Amino acid sequence: DTAVSQTPKYLVTQMGNDKSIKCEQNLGHDTMYWYKQDSKKFLKIMFSYNNKELIINETVPNRFSPKSPDKAHLNLHINSLELGDSAVYFCASRIEGGPTGELFFGEGSRLTVL
Amino acid sequence: AQTVTQSQPEMSVQEAETVTLSCTYDTSESDYYLFWYKQPPSRQMILVIRQEAYKQQNATENRFSVNFQKAAKSFSLKISDSQLGDAAMYFCAYRSARAGGTSYGKLTFGQGTILTVHP
Numbered sequence: 001d002t003a004v005s006q007t008p009k010y011l012v013t014q015m016g017n018d019k020s021i022k023c024e025q026n027l028g029h030d031t032m033y034w035y036k037q038d039s040k041k042f043l044k045i046m047f048s049y050n051n052k053e054l055i056i057n058e059t060v061p062n063r064f065s066p067k068s069p070d071k072a073h074l075n076l077h078i079n080s081l082e083l084g085d086s087a088v089y090f091c092a093s094r095i096e097g098g099p100t101g102e103l104f105f106g107e108g109s110r111l112t113v114l
Numbered sequence: 115a116q117t118v119t120q121s122q123p124e125m126s127v128q129e130a131e132t133v134t135l136s137c138t139y140d141t142s143e144s145d146y147y148l149f150w151y152k153q154p155p156s157r158q159m160i161l162v163i164r165q166e167a168y169k170q171q172n173a174t175e176n177r178f179s180v181n182f183q184k185a186a187k188s189f190s191l192k193i194s195d196s197q198l199g200d201a202a203m204y205f206c207a208y209r210s211a212r213a214g215g216t217s218y219g220k221l222t223f224g225q226g227t228i229l230t231v232h233p
Contacts, residue, residue, distance in 0.1 A: 031219050041153075041203060043223040056220055088157060094219060101147040101166075101209055103221050105159035 003027050006091050006106040013081060014114055020077045021109045023091030030096040031055070032074035033103065034066060037088040046089075049074050050096065078111075086113045116141045118208050120224035127196045128232050134181075135191045135227050137206030145211040148182065148189045149221070154202040162204070165189065167211070193229075201231045 004025045013019055025032060033056075034046040048056035049068045063079045078085060088110045092103040117140045127133035139148070150162040165173045165182050173180050177197075181190045193200055206224040 033219075033221075035221075041226050043205065043226075045220050045222075048219055050219070090159065092159075092221075096219075101211065102149055102161050102164055103209075104161075105151075108157045108159075110157075 004091055004093055004104050004106040006089075006109045008109060009107060010110050010112075012112045012114065015081055015083060017081050018077070018079045019081060019111070020075055021089055021091075021111070022073070022075045023106060024073050025091075025093040025104070026072065027093055027095070027104060028072075029093035029104070030071060031094045032068065032071075033092040033094075034074065034076050035090040035092060035105075037090060037108070039087070043090070047074075047076075081111075081113045083113050086111055116143075116146075116208050116210070116222050118206055118222050118224040120204075120206055120227050122227045123225070124228045124230070126230040126232060127193070129196055129198060131196055132192060132194045133196055133229065135193075135204050135206075135229065137189045137191070137224055139187050139189065139206070139208050139224075141187070141208065141210075143210055143212060147209045147211060148180075149207040149209070150178070150180070150189075150191045151205045151207060151223075152200075152202045153205065153226075154199075159205075163191065196231050198231050198233060201229055203228050 031050045033048045047066045052068045088108045091106040146167045148165045152160045163175045177194045203226045208222045
């Protein structure tokens with residue numbers, strides 16, 4: 001039973017298209033994140049939501065729009081895709097006030113823009 | 115802003131031997147968490163070990179242990195009795211324990227170290 005699940009796992013699309021990646025966590029966590037892992041494997045935070053409220057918005061182009069319909073879901077919509085958007089996108093979650101502080105990650109969604 | 119540095123892009127070890135991966139970080143805070151995550155070719159991010167900064171005792175998880183030097187801002191990972199399944203990219207990560215603020219809950223990663231295990 002997957003704790004943090006992302007769909008789709010792989011996505012190949014053309015420049016200029018709009019696409020979405022969905023994320024769901026069944027851990028009862030309060031906070032969810034989107035991270036981007038580039039071709040050099042560097043992981044950088046994009047967004048963080050706590051109970052559907054945007055907490056962190058790093059310097060991300062406004063073509064990227066996260067949406068959190070409820071605290072178990074955090075979706076990522078990308079408009080007008082560019083070649084540089086090709087990456088692996090990870091969703092993660094964390095419980096507030098928990099003793100351990102770690103993030104639980106999904107399996108990642110590999111986006112390829114042609 | 116906090117930064118995490120892994121100075122070893124690649125490391126290799128013989129099966130059953132011990133290897134140490136280095137990590138240093140920069141912060142002005144006194145309360146924080148440090149983590150090592152493993153990313154095998156499957157790309158799943160797997161937590162290996164965590165350390166709370168207020169704890170002086172080094173964390174251990176089976177064959178994995180850390181050497182946490184708070185004053186030196188160093189957090190190395192030691193893998194004992196290395197196994198073929200340990201081959202992966204390893205990431206060191208930092209998270210502030212401070213509540214609130216625009217960086218609240220943010221996990222900052224190092225550049226990663228690719229570990230190869232030779233049979």
